[in-house]
Amino acid sequence: MILSDSETKQLEIEIIDIKKDILQMIFDAQSGHPGGSLSCASLIYILYKKIMKIDPKKPDWEDRDIFILSKGHAAPALYAVLSKMGYIERKEIFTLREFGSIIQGHPVKNKNLGIEISTGSLGMGLSIGVGCALAAKLDKNENKFIYVLLGDGELDEGAIWEAAMSASHYRLNNLIALVDRNGIQIDGATEEIMALEPLAEKWRSFGWNVLEIDGSNIKELINGINKGKEIIGKPTVIISYLVKGADVSFMEHTRRYHGKAPNKEQYQLAIKELNKIQQKIQKEKI
Amino acid sequence: MANIPLRDSFGNLLVELGEKKENIVVLDSDLSSSTRTDKFAQKFPERFFNMGVAEQNTVGSAIGFAISGKIPIVSGFAIFTTGRAWEFIRIAAHDNLNLKIIPTHSGFVGEDGSTHHALEDLSLMSSLPNITILIPLDNNELKQMMEKSINTEGLFYVRLPRDSFPEIHKKNYRFNLGKIDVLKDGLDLCLIGSGFGASLGYETALAIEKQQKISVKVINLSTIKPIDINDLINQVQGCKGVILIEEHNNYCGIGSIISKILSEYNPIPMKFVGIENTFGQSGTRSALLNAYGLNKEAIMMRVNELFKKI
Numbered sequence: 070m071i072l073s074d075s076e077t078k079q080l081e082i083e084i085i086d087i088k089k090d091i092l093q094m095i096f097d098a099q100s101g102h103p104g105g106s107l108s109c110a111s112l113i114y115i116l117y118k119k120i121m122k123i124d125p126k127k128p129d130w131e132d133r134d135i136f137i138l139s140k141g142h143a144a145p146a147l148y149a150v151l152s153k154m155g156y157i158e159r160k161e162i163f164t165l166r167e168f169g170s171i172i173q174g175h176p177v178k179n180k181n182l183g184i185e186i187s188t189g190s191l192g193m194g195l196s197i198g199v200g201c202a203l204a205a206k207l208d209k210n211e212n213k214f215i216y217v218l219l220g221d222g223e224l225d226e227g228a229i230w231e232a233a234m235s236a237s238h239y240r241l242n243n244l245i246a247l248v249d250r251n252g253i254q255i256d257g258a259t260e261e262i263m264a265l266e267p268l269a270e271k272w273r274s275f276g277w278n279v280l281e282i283d284g285s286n287i288k289e290l291i292n293g294i295n296k297g298k299e300i301i302g303k304p305t306v307i308i309s310y311l312v313k314g315a316d317v318s319f320m321e322h323t324r325r326y327h328g329k330a331p332n333k334e335q336y337q338l339a340i341k342e343l344n345k346i347q348q349k350i351q352k353e354k355i
Numbered sequence: 356m357a358n359i360p361l362r363d364s365f366g367n368l369l370v371e372l373g374e375k376k377e378n379i380v381v382l383d384s385d386l387s388s389s390t391r392t393d394k395f396a397q398k399f400p401e402r403f404f405n406m407g408v409a410e411q412n413t414v415g416s417a418i419g420f421a422i423s424g425k426i427p428i429v430s431g432f433a434i435f436t437t438g439r440a441w442e443f444i445r446i447a448a449h450d451n452l453n454l455k456i457i458p459t460h461s462g463f464v465g466e467d468g469s470t471h472h473a474l475e476d477l478s479l480m481s482s483l484p485n486i487t488i489l490i491p492l493d494n495n496e497l498k499q500m501m502e503k504s505i506n507t508e509g510l511f512y513v514r515l516p517r518d519s520f521p522e523i524h525k526k527n528y529r530f531n532l533g534k535i536d537v538l539k540d541g542l543d544l545c546l547i548g549s550g551f552g553a554s555l556g557y558e559t560a561l562a563i564e565k566q567q568k569i570s571v572k573v574i575n576l577s578t579i580k581p582i583d584i585n586d587l588i589n590q591v592q593g594c595k596g597v598i599l600i601e602e603h604n605n606y607c608g609i610g611s612i613i614s615k616i617l618s619e620y621n622p623i624p625m626k627f628v629g630i631e632n633t634f635g636q637s638g639t640r641s642a643l644l645n646a647y648g649l650n651k652e653a654i655m656m657r658v659n660e661l662f663k664k665i
Contacts, residue, residue, distance in 0.1 A: 131424070178422075178450040185422055187450050190442055196412045200419015200427070203404060207380070207425075215419075228443075231412035238407075 072119075074355040077287050080118065083153070084111045085347045088316055089340060090149040090162060096336040098166040101174065104326040106146040108311040109218060109249040111285055113138070113150045116216055116247075120294050125155040128183045132213060135185055135201050139194020140220030140249060141175040142328070147184070148172050156183035192226025195219065195246060199232050202244040202304075214298060217246045222254025225263045230275065236304040237276025244304040245297045246277075249284070251313040253324050272306045284309025317342055360519040362459040364494045366391025368501045369428065370398050376505065379426045382406055384413045389517075390430040390459045410435050414443035414456070421452040426505060429454070433461035433473035433514060441479050447510050448483040455504050456480075457513040462551060462602035463644065464517050468637035474630050478607040480512045481580055487532070488579040490514045490550040493522045496577060499530035507532075516602075518640060520554050523575075533578045535586045541572030544658065545594040549576045549609055551649075552600035552628075559654045569658070579609055587613070588621045596624040596661040602649060605629030626657035 072080075087110045095101035113136075117123065121134040138147050145165060151157045157172070164170035171182065175189025186197055198217035205213040223229065236244050248268070256262050265271070272279045278300045282289045290309065297305030313327070314320025317339040320331075331339055373379050373395055382404045387393040396403035406413040410431060417427035429436060436458040437444065447454045461473045480488055487509060491497035497515070504511040523538060530536075538557050541564075546556035553575040560571035574590060576582075591597055597617065599610040610627040617623055630647050644650055 135422075186418065187446055190446070193415055193418075193443060193446060196415020196443070197419040197422070199412065200416035200421075201423050202419070203416065204380075204420050204423030204425050207401065208423075228411040228415065231407075231409040232415060235406055235409070235412055235416065239404075 072288055072291060078350060078353065078355060080115065080287055081350050082347055083118075084114055085316065085343050085350070087114050087146070087149045087153060089343050090152070091145045092317070092331065092336060092339050092343070094145045094148065094162055094165040095330045097163050099330045100166055101145055101330055102142040102328050103317075103320055103331065104253070104313045104324070105140060105220060105249065105251070106143045107315045107317060107320065108251040108313050109140070109143050110146040110149070111287070112218060112247055112249065112290065112309060112311075113146050114153070115287055115290050117150050117154050119291055121214070121216065122212065125183065128156060129180050132210060134213060135198070135215045137185060137194040137198050137215070137217045138176055138188055139217050140191065140223050141188030143218070143220075144172070144174065144176050147176055151183050154183075191220065191223040192228040195229050195232035195236070198244055198246070199236050199239070199241065202236070202241040203239060205243055206239075206241070213243060215244045217244070219246055219248050220254075221248055221250045221252065221259050221265060222262070224248070224265055224268070233272065233275040233277065240302045241304045242300050242302055245294060246304065246306040248306060248308045249311055250308050251311045253313045253322070253327070255324065255327050257324055269308055272308070276303055278303050278305040279308065280305065281308045281310070284311040285315065316346055358494060358519040358522050360517065361491060361494060361497055361515050362391045362517060364497050365457065365459065365501070365515055366394040368498055369395040372501060372505050373399050373402065376426065378424065379428060379505065380404065380420050381428045381430065382413050382417050384408055384410050384431045384435065386431050389432070392430045410439040411443055414440035414447070417454050418443065418447055418452060421447065421454045427454050429456050429458075431458045432464070432471065433458040433476045434471065437473070437476040437479045444480070444510075445483060448485040451485050452510055453508050455511045455513065457511075457515060459515045460517045461514045462516055463635060463640050465640045465643070466637050469634040472635045474604045474635065476514065477579065477603050477609060481612060486510045486512055486580060488512045488514070489532075490577055490579060492550060492553050492575045492577060493520050493524055495522065495524045495526070495528055496530050500577070503530065503532055514550065516551065520551055523554055523557055530577065533581055533583045535583065535590050536575040536577055537572065537590065538575050539571070539573040542570040542593065543595050544569055544661070545572045545574060545591045545597045546600060546654070547574040547576050547597060547613060548600035549579060551602045553577070555649065555651070556600050556654070559651045562651055563655065563658060569662070576609065576613070579612065582612070582616065584616055584620060587616060591617065591621060591623060594623065596626065598626045598628060598654060598657050598661065600649070600654065601629040603629055604632060606632050624661055626661050628653050628657055
């Protein structure tokens with residue numbers, strides 16, 4: 070699938086809409102994780118909009134592709150995308166983190182809303198993806214793909230590497246992991262807290278097909294995933310270089326907004342910045 | 356009567372059930388020859404997944420199978436499966452998944468020693484909502500428990516030992532999930548046990564009645580969760596005391612659960628026979644049971660304490 074420039078432009082505009090929703094949800098709740106939601110919002114949206122075989126009207130369709138948000142704290146990004154895709158009513162997403170809300174601070178399994186499994190305790194998603202991929206192989210369902218979105222800080226968890234080993238052992242080419250490589254975890258830079266590099270080599274040595282992409286480049290992302298889907302006999306990991314807090318200047322490249330909501334002033338400034346970006350994209354000549 | 360070890364029955368039953376249900380998959384963490392899941396592996400190699408020495412990924416993958424509509428059965432050694440993979444099991448409970456955890460080597464495993472005994476697994480499992488916990492008394496009960504757990508949606512923990520237990524149930528015994536199974540009726544004292552605890556209670560009750568004028572009821576508490584509270588209260592009513600017998604740490608084990616219920620709804624003097632807050636050591640199973648107070652004498656001592664107090 071080759072995207073036209075106008076399609077790409079439209080998707081970029083929609084991604085900014087998603088980001089505005091994320092900020093509004095977190096601002097309304099006055100709690101949540103903006104940094105890591107903004108970084109991976111584009112990945113989740115492109116997966117749902119352009120890659121995955123899904124039907125929002127039939128969330129439990131057996132042959133659907135599976136998405137697992139292993140970095141569960143990016144829940145606002147997932148909810149915003151699920152709302153845009155028609156799984157969750159838009160008004161519901163602004164009840165984020167409220168008592169009695171159908172959407173909690175971290176995703177809770179809900180078939181009707183398209184949430185496959187509860188996540189938030191880090192390091193679990195890839196194992197769950199391995200199980201889904203093994204089940205699809207057992208069913209000889211060749212067209213079913215499993216996508217797992219991992220945080221980079223999350224890769225500190227040992228269970229990730231147990232899962233990585235088993236995925237290549239079982240030759241799970243129907244499993245595609247995406248790493249949100251924004252370089253920052255709660256306490257600081259990943260390389261200072263618990264060094265991950267050389268990350269691509271680590272995955273390669275575990276038997277994975279490794280792609281490194283600019284995660285904010287839609288065409289690169291789609292090409293990367295499509296390449297991953299064509300690989301035979303091994304799983305693919307797409308290390309997606311992204312920016313924590315992407316597109317809100319004061320949230321970018323900092324750990325300050327990992328788990329902190331903006332105040333009113335900051336929120337208004339953030340929305341202003343996002344509107345500007347959107348206007349700029351609209352004005353761009355194709 | 357010599358009986359085949361429960362883990363051997365488990366291995367055979369997996370094959371039987373696997374023949375009936377095509378969506379059963381079995382996962383093990385490199386212990387298939389000890390847990391006897393190797394029988395299933397030989398018969399259904401495409402539905403058996405050895406995940407290596409990696410309990411977290413074993414249960415994590417089982418979760419993936421469960422959300423894909425399979426019935427995953429996870430086995431391993433009880434302490435490693437429940438301990439190392441606890442948080443994964445917690446998510447399976449949290450999401451109400453159809454997944455069965457059936458490890459072997461619970462309680463004292465014998466010569467492998469304190470690192471391998473599972474004396475804390477029930478504490479870990481029983482604090483989870485949405486889980487059914489079963490402990491078989493004998494092969495007859497195990498067979499019915501396995502069928503029940505496979506045919507009932509939800510997360511099950513079935514606690515199996517390494518060794519054999521005496522066959523106490525009659526052939527026509529019917530396992531009834533959640534209901535109290537009375538092995539022997541009696542009026543004065545009630546012994547409640549699970550698994551080996553129940554068979555030890557049964558054996559001891561017969562010995563007590565020979566020596567003293569005490570009529571002893573014996574309950575096989577084979578469902579640890581959920582417990583039918585009314586049934587339990589009715590069964591102990593009229594007794595002067597209850598002795599709880601478990602092959603588990605008796606701090607936060609079955610005794611704690613039962614005494615919570617009885618103290619709230621039907622206060623009655625209680626005594627506890629179990630592992631007293633220790634890890635144990637290497638030794639034959641019988642040496643360990645004797646050393647850590649899981650034998651007839653220990654129960655008799657509690658009976659005397661109870662009746663002196665009364």
